[in-house]
Amino acid sequence: MKYQVKPLPQVNLPELRTVGKPLRKVDAMGKAVGDTVYAGDYSMPRMLHGKVFRSKQSSARITRLDVSKARALPGVACVITGFDVPNARLVSDMPGQTGQKQRAGSDVPVLASEQVRFYGEPIALVAAETLEIADKALSLIEIDYEPLPGVYDPLEAMKPGAPIVTPPDNIVARWKIRKGDVESGFEQADLIVENTFRIPYQEHAYLEPEAGVAWIDERGAITIRVSTQVIEHFRTIARAVGVRQNKIHIQGTMVGGGFGGKEDITIEIYLALLAKHTARPVKMVYTREESFLAHAKRHPYVIKHRTGVKKNGQITASKIEMISDSGAYPYLSPYVLLYTTVMAPGPYRINNVQVDAISVATNNPYTSAFRGFGGPQACFAYEQQMDDIARQLGLDPLEVRKVNFLRTGDCTATGQVIESATWLEETATRAMAALGEQTPDYGSVKIGQGFASYFQSYGRITWMHDTSQAWVGLELDGTVTIRAGVPDLGAGQANSLCQIAAEVLGVPLERVTIYTTDSALTPLSGTSTATRQLYMSGNAALMAATAVRNVLLNRASKYFEEDIEALDIADGKAFIKSDPSQTLDLVDLAKMCASEGMHLSNLALFKAPFTDPINPETGQGQVWPDFTFGSFAVEAAVDTETGEVTILKAAACHDIGRAINRAAAEGQIIGGGMQGLGYGLMENLIVKEGVIKTPSLTEYLIPTSMDYPDIQAIILESGTGLGPFGAKGIGEPSLTPAAPAAASAIANALGVSIPEIPITPEKVLAALERA
Secondary structure, X not given: OOOOOOOOOOOOOOOOOOOOOOOOOOOHHHHHHOOOOOHHHOOOOOOXXXXXXXXXXXXXXXXXXXXXXXXXXXXXXXXXXXXXXXXXXXXXXXXXOOOOOOOOOOEEEOOOOOEEOOOOOEEEEEEEOOHHHHHHHHHHOEEEEEEOOOOOOHHHHOOOOOOOOOOOOOEEEEEEXXXXXXXXXXXXXXXXXXXXXXXXXXXXOOOOOXXXXXXXXXXXXXXXEEOOOOHHHHHHHHHHHOOOXXXXXXXXXXXXXXXXXXXXXXXXXXXXXXXXXXXXXXEEEOOHHHHHHHOOEOOOEEEEEEEEEOOOOOEEEEEEEEEEEEEOOOOXXXXXXXXXXXXXXXXXXXOOEEEEEEEEEOOOOOEOOOOOOOHHHHHHXXXXXXXXXXXXXXXXXXXXXXXXXXXXXXEOOOOOEOOOOOOHHHHHHHHHHHHOOOOOOEOOEEEEEEEEEEEEEEOOOHHHOOEEEXXXXXXXXXXEEEEEEOOOOOOOHHHHHHHHHHXXXXXXXXXXXXXXXXXXXXXXXXXXXXXXXXXXXXXXXXXXXXXXXXXXXXXXXXXXXXXXXXXXXXXXXXXXXXXXXXXXXXXXXXXXXXXXXOOOEEEEEEEOOOOOOOOOOOOOOOOOOEEEEEEEEEEEEEEOOOOOEEEEEEEXXXXXXXXXXXXXXXXXXXXXXXXHHHXXXXXXXXXXXXXXXXXXXXXXXXXXXXXXXXXXXXXXXXXXXXXXXXXXXXXXXXXXOHHHHHHHHHHHHHOOOOOEOOOOXXXXXHHHHHO
């Protein structure tokens, strides 16, 4: 497949001095030399070690729980059960909301006391002098179960008479979209294409398992130093522990990978309870096996597409049905389902759309946030569907898409107007061109190339009324300090704020220091989720830095006796634009301002668009602030004798609006692409009767640097994003199109599609046999 790469639409991006440069991140050296301290690295005097006792049943009534032997074991400081903390319940609703009403049915017990609903559900907590004693105490806990009927298939869970996991009917959430007249659209079609796609669980498999330490400080506050994506959890933890909100103090650390798995509360609540009950510091670090068992997974889906098209590929109607498995507790399933529902039709202009989506409770492991938040599942289905439409019409896959691609000014299926650039053809052609000439087939090995395009939101749901704060100050030696409660997941969230402030205040990046992730001491910046931090906290930092800059320019205007518009700040100096030799050192300017009582710091609050919820009957309305658009291309070799798939080449092209740090953006694109390829080709979380059968990295395979080739990252900058300097988000979108692109290449090689991931050798051979 050869495609013409057309010139990009003309954009006029202002020249910037710091933003957009691939500068070394402010935290890079610490990580490179091992100085960065992660949550599991902390220890304290008199520290205890915490462990969790978990259910070995997927659905059962607890008939007896005896912890007396564990409590009597020398070295055990505390054993807590649900009977000791009967009011300890967590809010599993969307974290960090700004005063929104809690979703009904979103409470989750911290410790099960009467019934367990999934394998691995927490039942008791232990704190002991050593890890060995804590493990011994777990073995001394005696428990008897009365097995209860379980349900492990969402389709079965919806049937009358099915065991009830979530009252009254196991339905956790429903969403629907109604646009136009679908039946009329099908009548206009020359061809109707129907397919069912199956998308599996995915394990986060972050490098750093859940870890933290908690203690009671001199103020009587329970302080929790922990690896988390959300420091605003202090409110929910306070409620569950039974203390005031200002008596829970979360100190977030640098996060060694989150991907959504540290968006929900993990070990924070256990640490808080144990610290409160023992009045001693308590440390807890999960093993890899505990991590697999304890945290949520990506939602598995069954997605059915029925699409009507004209002979030229124009879509006349789209009817989509989706079912997701929420597992035993709702957590963020209703919101993940919403994302999948809205993205289900893809980045295509369709006048007649009907989407019906359901999330169903089962006794399987619970599911919640994962990078992409429902978008990757939708993308796999809609891009496979587009490829099949092209195949049945005998048309080129890109030509079919070009007829239907969304353009600026078009509306999504929910009626939201696309206001930013939608460079879909531009990204698809560049990604495919980057693959170069297709490698010839050889022997039993068939070679194929394919691509996938996508759209993905950045920023939170607009009826959440999202806000973010950042404080920026100029010190008297010309350095800059930032304070913002931004959890950094290793993706450069904190560095982006530093680069923005450095740009605005005209200082080198190395003269900027940032303090982050402290629920008591840094302004709350909201969750590091939903690809929102650059958009939200980046804009807050931009606002705060601009306010400080205006103070400096006002004072410099008097010094130079020039209008503010005639001045600039760069390289640590204020100067006259028309005569850069006339300068005023930033240190001297800062001292002038301070001596005259001028404010050299600013706390800014950035607000996302505030909207009402979508219409529950039609799904019409705005859902997110904006979207990122892009494409991913793959060349794959498939051995028709063994079923083995080898990725030969891969390229990703995204319009990210404007890069704040080009190297960091490329890292996100490459890392997300690798994670997406793993999702599509090898990551196989096997769950039988609610029990994970691939419970460690020995059985559950994730990509290594040896598995896939380097991904060529192609960055386009339309400058039309809502983030600072026109930036868009790329953290989650980078993963979304990779799996369907790999599936497209495999189908191109074999002449037969495989509608289920991961595409393992067994599935390849089965597809060839069916063909």
